[in-house]
Amino acid sequence: MADPLSAPEPWAEVLARLETVPGARVTCTVERARGRLTSAPPTVVRAFDLAAREAVRNTVRHSGVRDVEVVLTLGRDRVELRVRDRGAGFDPRGSTAGHGVQHSIVDPVRAAGGRARVESRPGEGTVVALSWRVGRASSLQLRRNHGEAAVLGRRVLLGVLAPMVGGNALLAGWQLIAHPGPPAMWLVLVAALALVGLAVEAYRRGPSVGMLVLLGLLAPTVTAGAVAVSGPAALTTFASWYVGFLGLPLALLAFVTPGRLLPLLVGPDAALLLGLVLWHPEVGAPGFGALNSVALPVLASWALGSFLRRSARRLVEREHDLAEAAARTAAERAAAELRSQYFSHAATDLGPFLSSIGAGRLDPSDPAVWADARQLALLARDDLYLPGYYGAELRRVVQGFRGRGGRLTVAEGLPPGAEDRADGRVLAALLPHLGEDAEVSLRQVPGDPRRGRLAVVPGLPDGVLAELRRLARDLGCAVETTPHQTVVLLPWPRQPVAPAGAAGTGLADLPDEHLSGTEEHAWT
Numbered sequence: 027m028a029d030p031l032s033a034p035e036p037w038a039e040v041l042a043r044l045e046t047v048p049g050a051r052v053t054c055t056v057e058r059a060r061g062r063l064t065s066a067p068p069t070v071v072r073a074f075d076l077a078a079r080e081a082v083r084n085t086v087r088h089s090g091v092r093d094v095e096v097v098l099t100l101g102r103d104r105v106e107l108r109v110r111d112r113g114a115g116f117d118p119r120g121s122t123a124g125h126g127v128q129h130s131i132v133d134p135v136r137a138a139g140g141r142a143r144v145e146s147r148p149g150e151g152t153v154v155a156l157s158w159r160v161g162r163a164s165s166l167q168l169r170r171n172h173g174e175a176a177v178l179g180r181r182v183l184l185g186v187l188a189p190m191v192g193g194n195a196l197l198a199g200w201q202l203i204a205h206p207g208p209p210a211m212w213l214v215l216v217a218a219l220a221l222v223g224l225a226v227e228a229y230r231r232g233p234s235v236g237m238l239v240l241l242g243l244l245a246p247t248v249t250a251g252a253v254a255v256s257g258p259a260a261l262t263t264f265a266s267w268y269v270g271f272l273g274l275p276l277a278l279l280a281f282v283t284p285g286r287l288l289p290l291l292v293g294p295d296a297a298l299l300l301g302l303v304l305w306h307p308e309v310g311a312p313g314f315g316a317l318n319s320v321a322l323p324v325l326a327s328w329a330l331g332s333f334l335r336r337s338a339r340r341l342v343e344r345e346h347d348l349a350e351a352a353a354r355t356a357a358e359r360a361a362a363e364l365r366s367q368y369f370s371h372a373a374t375d376l377g378p379f380l381s382s383i384g385a386g387r388l389d390p391s392d393p394a395v396w397a398d399a400r401q402l403a404l405l406a407r408d409d410l411y412l413p414g415y416y417g418a419e420l421r422r423v424v425q426g427f428r429g430r431g432g433r434l435t436v437a438e439g440l441p442p443g444a445e446d447r448a449d450g451r452v453l454a455a456l457l458p459h460l461g462e463d464a465e466v467s468l469r470q471v472p473g474d475p476r477r478g479r480l481a482v483v484p485g486l487p488d489g490v491l492a493e494l495r496r497l498a499r500d501l502g503c504a505v506e507t508t509p510h511q512t513v514v515l516l517p518w519p520r521q522p523v524a525p526a527g528a529a530g531t532g533l534a535d536l537p538d539e540h541l542s543g544t545e546e547h548a549w550t
Contacts, residue, residue, distance in 0.1 A: 036071045037098055037105075044078055044109075049086040050094050057099045066105050070158050073138035074107055077131040081109040081154040084127075089113025089152065103160045112151040118144050139167075171282040171335060172232045187278055191222055194271045201267050207256055211268075214252045218271040221245065225275030233279050238290045241279060245272045245320075246295040258306040261299070261316045269299065270319040277323040281331035292324045360442075363414075376402055397429075404428055414442025420450055423457050431462030437469040441519050448501040448516040452480055455497050459490045470518050478518035486512045 041054045078096070085094050091113035099106040118127065127144050131154060135142040140158035198215050221244055228237045252268045253260070260266050276291050283291055299317045379402055382388040388395050405425065408416060415436075416424060424434060434457075444450025449468060460466065464482060471477040485507050486494060494514070498505045503516040 034065075034100070036066075036068075037100065040071065040075045040078065040107075041096065041098060043075060044082055044094075044096055047079060047082045047086065049092060050082050051092050052082060052094045052096055054096045054098065057097065066158055067138075069138045070105070070140055073134045073140060074105070074156050074158070077135050077142060077154070077156055078107055078109055080130045081152075085109075085111040085113060085152070088116065105158045107156045109154040109156075110151065115146045115148050115150045115152055117148060118146055167284045168235060168238075168282065168287065169232055171284065171331070172229075187226075187274065190274055191219075194267065194274065195219070198267045198271060201265060205265065207265070210255045211252065214248060214255070214268050215271075217248045217251075218268055221248065221272060221275045222278075225278045229278055229282070233282065235287065235290070238279060238283060238287055241275055242291045242294050245276055246298040248272055249295060249298055253302060258302050261302060266316050266319075269316045270323075273320040273323050276320065277327040280324045280328040283328060283331075285328070285332070288324070288328055292321060295320050360414075376406065401425060401428055411438040412436060412440060415440050415444045415450075417443070417445040417450075420445050420454050423454055427457040427460060427464075427466075430460075432457070432460050433465045435465075435467040435469075444519075447519055448503060449478055449480065449519065451501065452494070452497065452503070452514055452516060456480075456482065456486075456490070456494065459486075459493075471515070474518075476518055478516050480514040480516060482512045483510065485509045 037056075041056075044050075044054065045052045082094050082096075086092060089111045091111055093111065095108075095110045097106075097108045097110075099108075131144065132142040135156050135158075138158070140156060142157075143155045144152065145155070146152035195215075198218070202211055202215065221241065224244075225241060228234075228241075249269060249272055256265055261269070272295065276295065280288065280291055296317060299320060303314055303317060379388070379398065383390060383395075390396075390399075405421075408421070408424070427434060440449070445454065453466075453468070456466070460482070463484070466480070466482050468478060468480045471479045485491075491505075491507060491512065494512070495505050497503075498514060498516075501516065503514050506513045506515070
């Protein structure tokens with residue numbers, strides 16, 4: 027055991043953050059193996075950090091205890107982190123708890139190449155075990171490389187590998203027919219073709235570390251058998267055709283192999299050939315050509331794959347940057363249009379009214395003037411919190427509804443252009459039929475970002491309800507009604523998110539104390 031401060035910098039920060047989770051008493055222990063400690067990728071450290079903090083927060087929320095034991099184990103090829111409490115526990119297979127743990131703890135760690143296991147029983151506490159191993163991370167990188175090179179890989183297969191396999195097969199056939207040797211060499215040709223087929227299938231499905239190890243061992247095994255049949259001296263002539271042939275499947279997989287795994291693929295075959303060249307004087311210097319026929323294609327394929335993947339990543343990043351710039355430009359243009367619209371409405375609606383008040387043409391104490399002032403204030407709030415939401419016609423309908431004494435509450439921040447969506451069309455159809463006793467609210471369904479809830483109190487009369495049902499059927503909405511309330515469940519528009527640095531309207535940043543009325547930025 028060791029003090030938590032003895033952990034390497036990124037893991038010490040993880041433990042320090044665990045100790046700051048509100049309401050928890052966290053005891054951290056570090057166990058270290060001898061030798062050089064594993065350096066985990068930043069994505070792994072972050073995934074462990076998020077998952078462990080969520081486990082500690084779950085203890086505070088649900089276990090009934092505050093004490094949490096955290097053990098961090100750092101080895102030469104692994105990292106493990108265990109979070110344990112001795113609280114109420116739960117059934118991990120339960121619908122709510124199990125799904126929450128899967129989403130917030132297990133999935134993020136798996137996505138980073140690690141593993142997460144949650145052990146708990148009611149009344150026996152909970153253990154959350156996170157682990158990461160170098161081999162698993164390498165396998166994840168191998169799959170990622172294969173995914174990035176999927177299109178390029180097909181072109182390699184068709185444009186490079188197929189002609190090379192065909193050329194080597196012709197060379198082998200010519201050599202075996204023109205210079206007959208032991209019949210067993212035909213078996214070597216069959217084995218070489220089988221290894222090529224195995225590599226192609228592995229590449230098509232997505233290679234694994236185990237497949238790299240298997241091919242890395244099968245290739246020198248076949249080479250050793252061929253050398254045993256034909257003799258080491260064959261390495262100096264075309265009789266060593268099998269060396270280049272067996273290098274093809276290795277070169278294919280090297281296209282997507284991370285550099286740290288390359289020795290698994292080419293190391294055994296290269297070591298065998300180098301040993302034969304050095305230990306058999308009759309082979310001599312020409313035998314190094316056989317070594318080159320394995321090493322150079324594999325290294326060239328790996329270098330080409332690495333270069334193309336890096337180029338593809340840079341291209342994707344550049345396209346992403348261009349898309350972000352275009353989005354910022356569009357957002358700035360939209361913000362400028364909304365600012366212009368806001369000031370246009372202010373000049374059209376507020377300007378004449380305030381001028382009349384200032385000139386004494388209107389009496390501020392007149393109830394009718396007060397009613398007009400309230401309508402204008404609500405229109406200004408519309409422009410402030412729902413910029414561009416109402417079109418001209420819907421704006422007129424809303425103003426008429428409010429003028430009759432109706433109350434309308436709409437969640438803030440909805441995107442503009444409501445008249446072309448289900449929410450705007452339902453409002454435009456309903457409001458003209460509602461009187462002074464009606465209250466209408468439109469907001470998102472809690473916990474479901476894809477659905478909105480429009481409620482009308484009291485419930486609608488039969489004639490209006492029938493018209494609403496017809497419209498809702500056309501729009502794909504659901505209608506539920508009682509004498510006290512009518513509810514329409516409708517598609518909820520995505521709320522716009524302004525990019526960082528985009529110009530805003532300069533209006534929504536006003537503090538709430540500058541706005542009179544409701545506390546939740548609603549329109550009534």
